[in-house]
Amino acid sequence: MSAQLLLVDDEPGIREAVKDYLQESGFSVQIASNAVEGWELMQVNTPDLVISDVMMPQVDGYQFLKQLREDPRFQALPVVFLTAKGMTGDRIQGYQAGVDAYLPKPFDPDELVAIVENLLARRNAKAPTTSDETETPDIAELANQIAQIKALLTQRNAISQSPAPFKIDLTPREQSVLNLVAQGLMNKEIARRLETSVRNVEKYVSRLFSKTGTNSRTELVRFALEHGLAK
Numbered sequence: 001m002s003a004q005l006l007l008v009d010d011e012p013g014i015r016e017a018v019k020d021y022l023q024e025s026g027f028s029v030q031i032a033s034n035a036v037e038g039w040e041l042m043q044v045n046t047p048d049l050v051i052s053d054v055m056m057p058q059v060d061g062y063q064f065l066k067q068l069r070e071d072p073r074f075q076a077l078p079v080v081f082l083t084a085k086g087m088t089g090d091r092i093q094g095y096q097a098g099v100d101a102y103l104p105k106p107f108d109p110d111e112l113v114a115i116v117e118n119l120l121a122r123r124n125a126k127a128p129t130t131s132d133e134t135e136t137p138d139i140a141e142l143a144n145q146i147a148q149i150k151a152l153l154t155q156r157n158a159i160s161q162s163p164a165p166f167k168i169d170l171t172p173r174e175q176s177v178l179n180l181v182a183q184g185l186m187n188k189e190i191a192r193r194l195e196t197s198v199r200n201v202e203k204y205v206s207r208l209f210s211k212t213g214t215n216s217r218t219e220l221v222r223f224a225l226e227h228g229l230a231k
Contacts, residue, residue: 002028003120006047008038008064009082010056014105018051018082021109027116035059039067046073048123049116054083054094062097069098069198070188076202078119082107098199168211168229177204182221182230 005027009015012033019029030047032038034056042050050068054061061081068074080101081094094102101115170178173194180190187201194201205217212229214220224230 002026003048003116004045005029005116006032006038006041006050007052008032008035008050008056008061009053010034011053014053014082018109018112022113022116025113035061035064035067038064042074047077049078049080049119051080051082051112051116054081054090062093065094065097065099072188075187075198076123078123080112080115080119082112096197098197168227170208170211170229174204174208174211177201178208178220178224179230181205181208181217182224 005022007015007019007022007029008031009018010033015031015033019031022029030041030045032041035052036059038050038052052061052064056064059067061083065079065081068077068079078100079098080103081099082103082105083090084105091102100119103112103115176194177190180193185193187198187205191198191201205220208220209215212220212223214223221230
């Protein structure tokens with residue numbers, strides 16, 4: 001089954017040309033002339049990857065991307081920006097917003113296909129990993145983990161009055177994320193508190209898993225409480 005792509009661009013000529021090339025390359029492509037229409041299509045059929053123009057009326061690419069990253073269903077969805085804007089500052093803004101690739105117009109369609117194939121391959125390679133924080137979490141599992149974290153917090157004194165000495169090297173930002181995870185906050189709330197993107201928070205949580213040898217938020221919080229790492 002071919003990958004499902006969503007192409008959002010307000011320029012009919014570019015939209016149709018890119019669509020035709022992607023279809024010839026074996027992809028199934030839905031098109032939208034603006035971000036609002038693209039968002040509506042995604043409620044009906046979630047694509048495997050989104051390709052979006054940046055400069056669009058009403059809702060631009062950055063706003064569209066922000067909307068995607070704030071929705072748990074689309075936090076890990078690969079997004080490629082197509083834009084006539086090629087300045088370094090614009091690219092940085094895109095990456096900070098959570099875009100996966102940035103391709104200035106005019107571009108070689110073969111390069112776009114290569115980017116799409118690479119992003120899809122990386123996403124598929126991550127799919128079997130249940131502990132990967134970048135995957136869209138199961139809502140029921142998240143609710144269960146939040147409940148367990150809250151239970152751990154109420155039992156904090158019972159776990160350890162004097163945490164065993166433990167040394168682990170955490171960056172200031174990793175420590176901030178750990179503290180907020182230990183308060184029962186999810187990635188979207190943490191991102192808002194720290195004024196960063198959800199994607200960045202996911203990366204920090206993943207690093208915390210690696211450094212502590214844990215595989216879930218509940219395990220991470222228990223580890224942090226037992227070793228006096230959370231503040």
